[in-house]
Amino acid sequence: MTPDEPATLHALRRRQVLRSALAAAAPLALPAAPAGAAGANKPLVVGGLPVTCNLTLPIACQARIAVNAKTGAGPSPFAYAKFSGWPEVKESLMTGRIPAAYMLAPLVMDLVDSRIPLKIVSLGHRSGAVIMVRTDSPARSFRDLRGKSIAIPSRFAVDYLFLRKMLARAGMSPKDITLIEMAPPDMPAALYARAVDAYCTGEPFGAAAQRAGYARPLAMTRDEWRNYICCVLTVREDLIQSNPALVQDLVNHIQAAGDWLDKGPANRDKAAQIASSRTYFGQDPKIIKFVMDNPEDRVTYGDLRLIRAEFDELMQLSVEAKTLKRPVAYERYVDERFYKNIKPVPIPL
Known part of the structure; x- marks a missing residue:
């Protein structure tokens, strides 16, 4: 920006540069508009970003679709909705437009501190x-x-x-x-x-x-930071109260998807193909596969335990960063009952 150039003009030029570079530099599909919240005869909508920290979500959804198709049980009880950024996920979850989403753990803490009725019920990844x-x-x-x-x-x-x-x-x-x-x-x-x-x-x-x-x-x-966690499965408390069995089914499939992803390269190759579809991330499968292979533990999914000490560390770091105003009690934003009652489910992909 030159000394004579207004800041608004500089910002506009910067946006123009970004738009012109986007196609050449980042061959990743733009996010689709998210679906609405669950209703009568509609699946539970779970929001997420097209990031591999959220990869257990598409795998869980696709596995449930496969099981229901095989057994003739009808449509899956939960479905993925793609968002472009965390502010959109936050707003949709706060207002009840969606009842569940993968969220940033410190953001959940902050929202709960502001009396937004949310609970973390599972991790989504590691690293x-x-x-x-x-x-x-x-x-x-x-x-x-x-x-x-x-x-x-x-x-x-x-x-x-x-x-x-x-x-x-x-x-x-x-x-x-x-x-x-x-x-x-x-x-x-x-x-x-x-x-x-x-x-x-x-x-x-x-x-x-x-x-x-x-x-x-x-x-x-x-x-x-080997025990790094970021994206966590978060649900509204009214969903927990109205349909705990559905929340348990979702957690069962998320945890099973994590185990399945870490069983070997063949499963990760399948995951790249599934997640790259327009139903989910809408990205080049070669890019997702690159993440899975370079190196193979660039992201991991097999250890999705809810560990209080790890959340306490995140909370303390967030307080030090001033993104949290004060410490938030673990029990206020985590509901361990679904993790503690996990039942094995198939991932027939």
């Missing part, structure tokens, strides 16, 4: 966040990002807490960089267009740019 820079970037450590712009999905995202951890190890803080909140699907294009110097998010939006050849990981949670 899966990356911090990406351009391949031609001189940055080899986080000290090299001083004064640079870094995109994050949300200040409530655990990706942001991961970034804070890495900055702290380098003797830095968020004051040493410029933070930009951005929907994950827009991040590869922003890096390609040099609108940001780096971005921190869940996959496959790191892999998309890496596979295209113009970005490389500066850090991965698999190397730096």
Whole structure:
């Protein structure tokens, strides 16, 4: 921006650059409008983003569809709805437009602290966040990002807490960089267009740019924060009260999907094909497969335990980051009964 250029004009030009770069830089489908909330004779709608941290959700939905088709039980009792960013998921869950979604764990804590009736009932993944820079970037450590712009999905995202951890190890803080909140699907294009110097998010939006050849990981949670969790299955309390059996069925399938995903590369290959369809992520299956293979534990799904100490750590880190105003009691935002009563279900995919 030149000294004479108004900030609004600069912002407009930046958006134009991002739009023009999006098709070339990030071959990921734009999110479809989400479906409405569950009603009579309609499936339970579960919202999610097209990120591999949410991959257990499409697998659970597709498995339930397959079981019902085989047994003649009719349509699946739950279905996936794709959102483009966390603000949209948050608003839809708050207003009851959807009764369930994969959500950012610290955001659930904050909403519950604001008396929004929500409960976390399952994890969705382990690891899966990356911090990406351009391949031609001189940055080899986080000290090299001083004064640079870094995109994050949300200040409530655990990706942001991961970034804070890495900055702290380098003797830095968020004051040493410029933070930009951005929907994950827009991040590869922003890096390609040099609108940001780096971005921190869940996959496959790191892999998309890496596979295209113009970005490389500066850090991965698999190397730096092994028990990292971010996206959690969250349901409204009125759904728990009105239909606990349906919530249990959903949790059973999410947990089974996690086990199935970690059983081997053949299942992960199938998962990439399923999730890439327009029904779910609407992405190039080669990009999702790249996440599954490079390396194979870039995201993991087999350990979806609800562990109080891990949530307490996230809460404390969020309080330190000032994304939470105060600590929130574990029992206020987690309902363990469904995890404790998991029953094995088939994943016939």
